[in-house]
Amino acid sequence: MSEGRVEFLYQTLKARAVGFEFRPGERINEGMVAKELNASRTPLREAMNRLVAEQLVEFRSGQGFFCRALDPTSIFELYEMRMIIETAAARRACQRATTSDIAALRDQLEADGLTTAGLTIREVVTRDEAFHLGIARLVGNSEVVRHLDRINERIRFIRWVDMGRRVRTTKGEHLKIMEALEARDSERAAAVLKTHVMRRMDEIVAAVREGYSNIFMADPEELFDRLVPDGD
Amino acid sequence: MSEGRVEFLYQTLKARAVGFEFRPGERINEGMVAKELNASRTPLREAMNRLVAEQLVEFRSGQGFFCRALDPTSIFELYEMRMIIETAAARRACQRATTSDIAALRDQLEADGLTTAGLTIREVVTRDEAFHLGIARLVGNSEVVRHLDRINERIRFIRWVDMGRRVRTTKGEHLKIMEALEARDSERAAAVLKTHVMRRMDEIVAAVREGYSNIFMADPEELFDRLVPDGD
DNA sequence: GCATACAGACCTGTATACAGCCCTGCGCAC
DNA sequence: GTGCGCAGGGCTGTATACAGGTCTGTATGC
Structure with missing residues (x-):
């Protein structure tokens, strides 16, 4: 955490995404997750965008972030x-x-x-x-x-x-x-x-x-x- | 642009990063770039975080985003x-x-x-x-x-x-x-x-x-x- | 019973504000 | 002349507010 809140969120969310703790295709509610991890939506979305680039999370404009499919x-x-x-x-x-x-x-x-x-x-x-x-x-x-x-x-x-x-x-x-x-x-x-x-x-x-x-x-x-x- | 401001910024910044329009190691000033692209720092940083995950841009906590090295x-x-x-x-x-x-x-x-x-x-x-x-x-x-x-x-x-x-x-x-x-x-x-x-x-x-x-x-x-x- | 339309809540997308830190540049001492 | 310290500006990091859109759930008509 000392080395950046985004980094912490990134690691935490990555672990969840990797383990499909978000269910495939599930919409990820930023507000809930942010509160859960004691952060605001701003750094959370930054972390999410990294996961999008890594194909661990999907993003649909106007709809938000979704867990990747499992196929x-x-x-x-x-x-x-x-x-x-x-x-x-x-x-x-x-x-x-x-x-x-x-x-x-x-x-x-x-x-x-x-x-x-x-x-x-x-x-x-x-x-x-x-x-x-x-x-x-x-x-x-x-x-x-x-x-x-x-x-x-x-x-x-x-x-x-x-x-x-x-x-x-x-x-x-x-x-x-x-x-x-x-x-x-x-x-x-x-x-x-x-x-x-x-x-x-x-x-x-x-x-x-x-x-x-x-x-x-x-x-x-x-x-x-x-x-x-x-x-x- | 219609398909998301972050997407637009991502594409634009990616093109700049790919072509080393940011100089290697250069600190990228969020405020300036945001104004230049008619956006606020929030979506700009989201786009930047995608580029970080793609190794096109580097991030140092507390210092911001930097152009990747060319070595x-x-x-x-x-x-x-x-x-x-x-x-x-x-x-x-x-x-x-x-x-x-x-x-x-x-x-x-x-x-x-x-x-x-x-x-x-x-x-x-x-x-x-x-x-x-x-x-x-x-x-x-x-x-x-x-x-x-x-x-x-x-x-x-x-x-x-x-x-x-x-x-x-x-x-x-x-x-x-x-x-x-x-x-x-x-x-x-x-x-x-x-x-x-x-x-x-x-x-x-x-x-x-x-x-x-x-x-x-x-x-x-x-x-x-x-x-x-x-x-x- | 089923489809459709509408209304409301919810959630996303972005701007903005502000606190805190980093870096620079100047001045002072040696 | 050189090195160090301090102050100021500037930038980053995050929270928050708000506008706009999306989805849900209900009520109505067929």
Whole structure:
């Protein structure tokens, strides 16, 4: 808060938008939200406009701000975009990352533990994103990291759902990716990443469907604070 | 204007930011700009916040809005990001674009004429971007188009400089790319695109240097309204 | 029962006011 | 001549007020 009220509102509203605490298509009442966050509408609208530029919120002239839609096509496109950036990043990381930076990524991966047991869905996704951003950082191109981060925000909600849906083999696949990076095997790294990241349209449709049901439940936020399903 | 004052301000300010009509690092005086555009500071700041989210303008709490920096490293990173997206787009276009959509892109390319003679630098870059966005559109993924567009805005100024610097073989390379797309030869399309798009760091440093000298000249805008150098 | 028109409340869009901070420029001391 | 401190102006940050438009809900007619 000391570093700017708009910044605080931006972060708070972003978190809400990312997690679909505003329901898809819902009109966002500036007055109510402003009062709730102890601010006036002026800085709130400034923060909202940033979210509009990030596609986390929609704006219709004369009507105000609305929560973005949640539809399978958009999510699918975002997954593909994510795959494009990540595979390109992995290829470049294999070619130009320093051995010590790669080693640091492995350390980070191992520091997260060998299993996802005992973690909440949210925590697992956070760690997953951190690993993938770590790969992007190996490229040494801040734009790659930034774009990936922006995309992650927009699919994070569905990733929570997805992570809860099935026992993901996240950890094992991360290790495989890590090995490919250490071997500096671009093609293998890209190939493993591709299958690790990408989802089929029918999987996405199912996740979106479940996402909707979560959104309209009583306390949807708690859902993702439960522990991940046991890995076998 | 009818479709929202903020939208109008956003478009106007974006054009200025893209073309470095604000000088790099310059503080943007809200009061002056607002008066100039016949608006109050409230909608102006809303528009500015969108530009902040798009990295076209910087914001420092307590100090206001500043024009973004113009430095070779950022430009280089953006070029690489552009290359990542474009090569991935071309590969996918080869695989999944319909033959008629590809034919439509060729029509667009030929409608632009067989040479860049008689066009201003601005016009050539506009057409160049349109062709590349056309490839991105072949993928059928709106995110790919959007991200490419965002990146293009941030390097457009340097592309103007670059297009004026040397007789670019733009048109010929576009034809080669087009042929690769028609042959659905992913690898060739990606390879040609890569050399067509990418710039070496020393080229970028030179362009940025020239960019600065243009920015601090009397009437920098006219510079890019001159005709492109004769192609031999 | 259903569609339509109207009225009222509500909400958005923008201007403006004002408090507080930042920066500049001047003066003073060294 | 140079560095530091202080005061003033100017700019930013936010709240608030108000005008205009949008939506809702009701009442009326078919």
